[in-house]
Amino acid sequence: MSALLTVSQLTKSFGTRRAVDGVSFTVHRGQTVGLLGPNGAGKSTTVAMICGLLTPDSGSVTLDGESVSAGASAAKRKIGFVPQDLALYDDLSALENLKLFAALYGLSGARARERAQDVLALVNLTDRAKDKPATFSGGMKRRLNIAAALMHDPQLLILDEPTVGVDPQSRNAIFETLERLKGMGRSLIYTSHYMEEVERLADHIVIIDHGKVLADDTPAGLFRKLPAHAALSIETDEPVGESLMAAIRARGGVTDVALVGDGLTVKLAQSADALPLMTWLAEQGVKPRYFATARTSLEDIFLNLTGRTLRD
Numbered sequence: 001m002s003a004l005l006t007v008s009q010l011t012k013s014f015g016t017r018r019a020v021d022g023v024s025f026t027v028h029r030g031q032t033v034g035l036l037g038p039n040g041a042g043k044s045t046t047v048a049m050i051c052g053l054l055t056p057d058s059g060s061v062t063l064d065g066e067s068v069s070a071g072a073s074a075a076k077r078k079i080g081f082v083p084q085d086l087a088l089y090d091d092l093s094a095l096e097n098l099k100l101f102a103a104l105y106g107l108s109g110a111r112a113r114e115r116a117q118d119v120l121a122l123v124n125l126t127d128r129a130k131d132k133p134a135t136f137s138g139g140m141k142r143r144l145n146i147a148a149a150l151m152h153d154p155q156l157l158i159l160d161e162p163t164v165g166v167d168p169q170s171r172n173a174i175f176e177t178l179e180r181l182k183g184m185g186r187s188l189i190y191t192s193h194y195m196e197e198v199e200r201l202a203d204h205i206v207i208i209d210h211g212k213v214l215a216d217d218t219p220a221g222l223f224r225k226l227p228a229h230a231a232l233s234i235e236t237d238e239p240v241g242e243s244l245m246a247a248i249r250a251r252g253g254v255t256d257v258a259l260v261g262d263g264l265t266v267k268l269a270q271s272a273d274a275l276p277l278m279t280w281l282a283e284q285g286v287k288p289r290y291f292a293t294a295r296t297s298l299e300d301i302f303l304n305l306t307g308r309t310l311r312d
């Protein structure tokens with residue numbers, strides 16, 4: 001895969017606050033990069049600089065080998081940006097809104113109409129083309145916003161927290177649109193503070209906090225860095241004694257064990273260790289009332305990297 005976007009040592013301060021502090025990462029062609037971090041981490045400031053909407057104090061952004069600067073640049077036209085705040089005109093129909101965006105990029109007439117039909121189909125809003133966004137749900141408005149950002153057929157689509165404030169069904173519809181775009185070979189940057197969203201979409205994850213990159217890896221690579229990959233929770237009728245706890249701790253593949261509520265949680269190096277452990281526990285006379293395994297989440301990864309939870 002060749003590099004489409006190269007972000008190098010971006011820095012931006014607001015007064016004395018350094019919002020972005022030396023951020024570097026690369027987006028390859030066809031890749032979806034998840035920019036993950038808690039509120040205030042510097043994600044919006046970073047993507048605003050990538051789009052050329054904000055001038056960095058230092059550092060550079062190049063797309064297809066060309067610099068993306070705050071002024072007009074050819075590289076900027078290759079980017080579609082879906083901001084956090086909706087940018088739609090309530091008095092115009094969905095189709096008219098799209099034509100307006102087309103005009104901003106010099107598209108008009110039959111070409112603009114054709115393109116509008118294509119993007120409306122992509123976001124599943126074809127049957128609502130003549131309706132005004134005022135009659136749309138929050139999720140539909142966001143999908144129209146995505147359609148608007150796609151009117152000029154950009155190579156890279158950047159979405160800043162596109163699911164904030166939408167219900168789970170609409171969230172799914174947004175994901176289906178983005179998965180379709182991925183299938184078409186488009187490159188995406190997706191910012192979020194929801195690890196499960198980034199995990200579902202991204203080929204590569206950049207974790208950012210306090211304006212700095214904490215990790216830049218594939219989802220599998222991030223999971224590999226963790227001491228445990230899975231957790232087994234077991235509820236028991238009889239309390240688990242100290243000697244049994246010590247025996248569990250001594251077993252291969254167990255990285256941690258703790259008494260929790262009416263049972264215990266065992267952290268395992270691999271999910272495959274769960275079944276032999278359950279069999280062995282049964283042989284020791286442990287009768288589980290309930291048990292469940294959970295995969296390590298990005299929440300755990302963030303905790304492991306920073307010692308803090310994602311949303312504190």
Ligand SMILES: Nc1ncnc2c1ncn2[C@@H]1O[C@H](COP(=O)(O)OP(=O)(O)OP(=O)(O)O)[C@@H](O)[C@H]1O
Binds near residue numbers: 014039042044046161
């Ligand atoms: N225009 C501005 N003026 C002053 N401070 C700003 C400005 N924009 C952002 N900041 C500050 O910069 C830091 C990073 O903000 P940014 O919006 O980039 O974070 P974020 O990760 O996108 O968070 P969120 O998800 O809440 O938008 C925050 O401390 C924020 O208060």
